[in-house]
Amino acid sequence: MSRRPIDPCRRALLLSMGALGVAAGLGPAWAAAPSGLLRRAVPRTGEMLPLIGMGSWITFNVGKDPALRAERVKVLQAFFERGGGMVDSSPMYGSSEEVIGHCLGQIADTGGLFAATKVWTPFQWLGVKQMEESERLWGKRRFDLMQVHNLLDWDAHLETLKGWKAEGRIRYIGITTSHGSRHAEMADIMATQPIDFVQFTYNLLDREAEARLLPLAAERGLGVIVNRPFQGGDLFDRFAKQPLPDWAAEIDCANWAQIFLKFAVSHPAVTCAIPATSRVDHMLENMGACYGRLPDAATRARMVRYADSL
Amino acid sequence: MSRFLPFSRDAFLALFEQYNEAVWPAPLVAYALGLAVLLSALKPYRGSGRLIAAILAVAWIWNGVAYHMLHFAALVWAAWGFGFLFVIQGLMLLATGLLRGRLDVRFRRDAAGWTGLALAVFAMALYPLIGLLAGQAWPRVPAFGIAPCPLAIFTFGLLLMAGPRVPWHLLVIPLLWAAVGGSAAWLLDMPQDMGLPAAAVLAAALAFRKNRLGKT
Numbered sequence: 001m002s003r004r005p006i007d008p009c010r011r012a013l014l015l016s017m018g019a020l021g022v023a024a025g026l027g028p029a030w031a032a033a034p035s036g037l038l039r040r041a042v043p044r045t046g047e048m049l050p051l052i053g054m055g056s057w058i059t060f061n062v063g064k065d066p067a068l069r070a071e072r073v074k075v076l077q078a079f080f081e082r083g084g085g086m087v088d089s090s091p092m093y094g095s096s097e098e099v100i101g102h103c104l105g106q107i108a109d110t111g112g113l114f115a116a117t118k119v120w121t122p123f124q125w126l127g128v129k130q131m132e133e134s135e136r137l138w139g140k141r142r143f144d145l146m147q148v149h150n151l152l153d154w155d156a157h158l159e160t161l162k163g164w165k166a167e168g169r170i171r172y173i174g175i176t177t178s179h180g181s182r183h184a185e186m187a188d189i190m191a192t193q194p195i196d197f198v199q200f201t202y203n204l205l206d207r208e209a210e211a212r213l214l215p216l217a218a219e220r221g222l223g224v225i226v227n228r229p230f231q232g233g234d235l236f237d238r239f240a241k242q243p244l245p246d247w248a249a250e251i252d253c254a255n256w257a258q259i260f261l262k263f264a265v266s267h268p269a270v271t272c273a274i275p276a277t278s279r280v281d282h283m284l285e286n287m288g289a290c291y292g293r294l295p296d297a298a299t300r301a302r303m304v305r306y307a308d309s310l
Numbered sequence: 311m312s313r314f315l316p317f318s319r320d321a322f323l324a325l326f327e328q329y330n331e332a333v334w335p336a337p338l339v340a341y342a343l344g345l346a347v348l349l350s351a352l353k354p355y356r357g358s359g360r361l362i363a364a365i366l367a368v369a370w371i372w373n374g375v376a377y378h379m380l381h382f383a384a385l386v387w388a389a390w391g392f393g394f395l396f397v398i399q400g401l402m403l404l405a406t407g408l409l410r411g412r413l414d415v416r417f418r419r420d421a422a423g424w425t426g427l428a429l430a431v432f433a434m435a436l437y438p439l440i441g442l443l444a445g446q447a448w449p450r451v452p453a454f455g456i457a458p459c460p461l462a463i464f465t466f467g468l469l470l471m472a473g474p475r476v477p478w479h480l481l482v483i484p485l486l487w488a489a490v491g492g493s494a495a496w497l498l499d500m501p502q503d504m505g506l507p508a509a510a511v512l513a514a515a516l517a518f519r520k521n522r523l524g525k526t
Contacts, residue, residue, distance in 0.1 A: 057316065058315070058316055058317060058318055059318070061316055061317045061318075061321060061385055062317075062318075062320070062321045062324065063321060063324060063325050063328065063381075063384045063385055064328055064384065065321070065324035065325070065327070065328060067324070068320060068321060068324055091387075092316070092387070093316055094316050094317060094384060094385040094386055094387070095384045095385060278318065278320075
């Protein structure tokens with residue numbers, strides 16, 4: 001493999017290796033809790049967050065159906081029982097926020113909850129209405145993190161979010177994108193605005209963020225939330241028929257989900273990944289990535305070579 | 311494939327369960343009205359065009375408000391827009407057919423007439439049958455008259471029976487819905503909805519032919 005010319009993907013990987021050094025200056029970059037749960041510090045505050053969170057795109061959009069809601073309660077309960085923290089949603093996701101609020105009301109211990117949602121509408125005044133509605137749907141008076149979804153009318157909403165943060169109505173503010181879109185605009189905002197978190201797509205095949213966004217997040221001291229760590233499920237379609245590589249055991253991965261997740265969260269600039277699932281068994285697999293050894297730089301390079309070879 | 315939509319097939323079918331139970335016995339009323347429309351087209355009488363237009367209009371407005379806005383919007387925000395378009399279609403049917411009396415729907419023994427009759431029968435009988443054969447069971451199914459896809463197919467059939475020309479302005483929104491609703495066939499594994507884009511293509515082609523022949 002060493003004879004291969006340096007292609008753009010490999011160059012991006014090498015840049016991310018450089019980010020290792022950048023992140024090393026962040027203080028407590030990552031650490032295992034006594035229980036063995038892997039957590040990483042939010043750069044701005046040092047607050048420790050579990051490396052695996054939960055997204056809710058599609059999976060929690062089940063309307064009012066009692067049976068489907070009951071299944072989602074079990075999924076979320078399994079998440080918290082395995083030490084999960086961040087739950088992320090958006091008004092864009094149909095009934096997801098309402099269903100999450102319902103589930104939270106059914107679970108006795110949600111102590112580790114780090115509630116994150118988004119504002120997704122044009123116009124500042126509509127954004128205020130929407131965020132107030134999100135508070136009602138979640139049954140929470142205070143979100144931990146409020147993000148501007150897909151950068152929609154971001155400058156107007158950031159004004160509101162800065163004010164709410166100053167008042168203590170929210171703790172952190174951020175911006176999001178996905179599917180690799182609008183990275184240049186996101187980088188500009190990261191470089192100039194007083195935000196705490198960014199959220200974008202990063203996975204074993206979509207590694208564009210390694211070139212600019214991840215090093216910039218480390219440099220600016222921003223938390224990074226990784227969405228689509230399974231590429232919307234496409235990684236399973238592509239890899240699941242292959243036997244697990246030998247090196248999977250070296251990083252304590254028992255299945256492909258854990259390999260995909262550990263790749264994403266082992267980048268030192270990443271704070272957590274938010275895979276989505278509607279199944280308890282898949283949730284347990286996902287949360288398994290929050291335990292055991294993480295791949296080091298050499299193993300990450302090996303993972304990339306393996307993925308690119310398929 | 312449902313990864314391209316913000317909800318899963320399970321949630322989609324569960325929505326129909328909630329909706330069908332909430333509006334019961336509307337599905338039975340819809341079948342009675344559908345039969346009345348079909349018989350009126352087969353054996354037209356004075357004012358039958360107005361009655362057909364009124365019934366179709368009520369069905370489109372019902373689907374816009376009761377299905378799209380009050381139920382489907384819980385899963386996808388765009389349903390508010392779909393509902394608005396369905397209400398517009400209902401109002402256009404009322405204006406064209408009921409108020410102005412310009413919708414003369416009667417079965418004629420030509421290609422458009424036979425195809426229109428076939429599409430109407432498909433919407434009422436074959437559409438639900440395909441769902442049942444595919445393993446779907448009441449109430450987790452889209453039902454005739456109260457669900458948008460079979461309503462659009464039924465409307466294509468009736469408009470093909472309209473004469474002497476097919477009113478294009480009444481085809482536009484059903485054609486748009488065919489593009490949206492037809493995607494359910496593939497994205498949500500709903501084989502009965504394959505009939506919707508097929509019906510749309512047939513309706514557009516035969517309406518074009520019928521209107522062109524009507525000019526000469």
